[in-house]
Amino acid sequence: MIAIKDLSKKFEKTLSLDAVTLDFHKGDAVALMGANGAGKTTLIRSILGYYHPSSGSLLVNGLDPIKERTEVLKYISFVPQLPPPIKLSLQELLYYVCQSSGVDEKRIYHYANAMKLDIKANLGKSFFKLSGGMKQKLLIAISLAKESEIVIYDEPTANLDPKARDDFYRLLQENRGEKLSLFVTHRIEEVESIVNRQIYMDMGKVVSDERY
Amino acid sequence: MKNLLLISYLDLKESIRANWFIIYSLVFGGLIALFFIAGITESQVMGFSGLSRLLLMYIQVTIVILPIFILITTVRSISGDRDSHILEYMLSFPISLKQYYWGKVFGRFITVFLPVFMAMIFAILYGVIKGAEVPWSIFFLYTGLLFAMSSAFLGIAFFVSSIVKSSEMALGISFFVWIFLLAFIDIALISLMMQERMSTGLIIGIALVNPMEVFRVAAISLFDPQLTVMGPVAFYILDMMSQKMFLFVSIVYPLLLGLFFAFLGFRIFTKKDLV
Numbered sequence: 001m002i003a004i005k006d007l008s009k010k011f012e013k014t015l016s017l018d019a020v021t022l023d024f025h026k027g028d029a030v031a032l033m034g035a036n037g038a039g040k041t042t043l044i045r046s047i048l049g050y051y052h053p054s055s056g057s058l059l060v061n062g063l064d065p066i067k068e069r070t071e072v073l074k075y076i077s078f079v080p081q082l083p084p085p086i087k088l089s090l091q092e093l094l095y096y097v098c099q100s101s102g103v104d105e106k107r108i109y110h111y112a113n114a115m116k117l118d119i120k121a122n123l124g125k126s127f128f129k130l131s132g133g134m135k136q137k138l139l140i141a142i143s144l145a146k147e148s149e150i151v152i153y154d155e156p157t158a159n160l161d162p163k164a165r166d167d168f169y170r171l172l173q174e175n176r177g178e179k180l181s182l183f184v185t186h187r188i189e190e191v192e193s194i195v196n197r198q199i200y201m202d203m204g205k206v207v208s209d210e211r212y
Numbered sequence: 213m214k215n216l217l218l219i220s221y222l223d224l225k226e227s228i229r230a231n232w233f234i235i236y237s238l239v240f241g242g243l244i245a246l247f248f249i250a251g252i253t254e255s256q257v258m259g260f261s262g263l264s265r266l267l268l269m270y271i272q273v274t275i276v277i278l279p280i281f282i283l284i285t286t287v288r289s290i291s292g293d294r295d296s297h298i299l300e301y302m303l304s305f306p307i308s309l310k311q312y313y314w315g316k317v318f319g320r321f322i323t324v325f326l327p328v329f330m331a332m333i334f335a336i337l338y339g340v341i342k343g344a345e346v347p348w349s350i351f352f353l354y355t356g357l358l359f360a361m362s363s364a365f366l367g368i369a370f371f372v373s374s375i376v377k378s379s380e381m382a383l384g385i386s387f388f389v390w391i392f393l394l395a396f397i398d399i400a401l402i403s404l405m406m407q408e409r410m411s412t413g414l415i416i417g418i419a420l421v422n423p424m425e426v427f428r429v430a431a432i433s434l435f436d437p438q439l440t441v442m443g444p445v446a447f448y449i450l451d452m453m454s455q456k457m458f459l460f461v462s463i464v465y466p467l468l469l470g471l472f473f474a475f476l477g478f479r480i481f482t483k484k485d486l487v
Contacts, residue, residue: 045300045487048303048304049486050300050303050485050486050487051485051486051487052483052484052485069306069308069309070306070307070308071306073304073305073306073307074306076304077304078301078304080297080300080301082297083301084296084297084298084300084301084302085296085298086298086301086302087226087229087230088222088225088226092222092225092226095218095222096218096222096302096305097305099214099215099218100215100218100305100306100307101305101306139301
């Protein structure tokens with residue numbers, strides 16, 4: 001699904017990714033770990049087509065995420081570490097998601113309910129005015145409703161209380177299927193039960209890649 | 213096209229709710245109201261009276277404040293979204309960069325042009341109710357000029373927004389662009405003329421590259437086709453082209469300038485890292 005070969009990314013003098021070579025396949029549930037500045041976010045952003053590689057290549061289902069970004073992003077759901085301060089109302093944000101990605105709005109409501117988030121009561125509110133946990137729950141609900149082949153979660157439970165975390169992991173188990181899941185995390189114990197591969201990064205390099 | 217309109221629609225909705233838009237609309241609407249209250253339509257200066265006089269005043273003030281309003285409100289459009297990680301999330305959906313960028317440009321254009329245009333419409337309606345004669349030719353010319361001027365500064369703002377990484381830097385550059393163009397209308401050029409290092413024709417040529425200057429001269433030329441109030445400068449301009457040609461150029465040139473900068477901004481937006 002994702003083929004990364006000798007991928008390097010340099011920001012001025014800082015080498016964030018140093019000749020990374022990785023392959024991700026259907027059914028992989030990967031915990032991507034490493035200290036701050038290890039290159040995890042740079043790798044994720046490269047998959048999403050935000051960064052132009054300094055050298056090497058990255059293909060998602062054989063497609064270049066920069067040149068064929070709309071095709072590539074049809075396959076991907078993404079939840080960032082910190083929900084951005086989007087000023088759109090919930091209704092507008094849902095409209096954006098459904099119109100741009102063909103997501104069924106009912107499915108977003110379904111997963112939001114499963115995450116104990118009442119969308120209807122907050123429809124007219126600006127997204128950024130919701131609490132941190134509510135924002136994260138909505139982004140998770142959207143990611144699940146999109147039914148993507150590849151899901152990327154960057155510290156998705158950072159703002160969630162223990163109950164909401166349990167709901168999140170339960171939903172992930174239920175929707176596992178033949179997907180590729182990438183979890184950027186610092187807490188392996190949280191995702192240990194759902195991942196089948198652990199990758200450690202340091203100084204822009206992959207230092208260990210264990211499958212089990 | 214569907215996604216481009218989607219981005220425009222959402223940008224428009226978001227802008228209309230924003231505080232800056234309310235202030236922006238109040239400033240231009242308030243200006244017109246203030247002119248009426250102050251009795252501008254009753255006064256006569258250099259032969260201009262009624263609605264013509266009011267529109268002349270409106271356009272004189274607009275020359276100064278419209279560019280800075282457009283620059284500071286638009287320049288953070290992309291750089292602000294990049295700063296706050298909104299871009300990172302919104303672009304994780306299958307929207308092409310072309311749809312996102314031009315959708316933003318289109319949505320923002322409506323936001324900045326509409327209040328300025330509506331203020332003029334309000335003036336015309338109020339004038340009609342008061343029984344004043346409507347100067348239609350001036351109204352249409354000003355609409356064209358405001359449209360062109362909005363395009364020029366919107367294009368420049370999107371260009372700046374694309375090249376900088378932080379919105380603070382974008383704001384700083386906006387102020388510089390505004391002050392630079394404003395100063396070039398008079399202060400800088402007068403200094404150059406006084407030093408007499410350049411030919412007058414060249415100095416006037418430089419002045420006319422400035423969209424704010426083109427806008428000002430075009431606005432005056434409708435009241436004063438011979439541009440007598442501008443003194444010897446009129447000789448150079450009207451020697452180069454007829455008054456009608458100048459009016460045409462004064463609308464087309466800023467429009468093309470805006471498009472040029474907007475395209476340049478788009479090119480940079482697609483060629484560099486997005487976040």
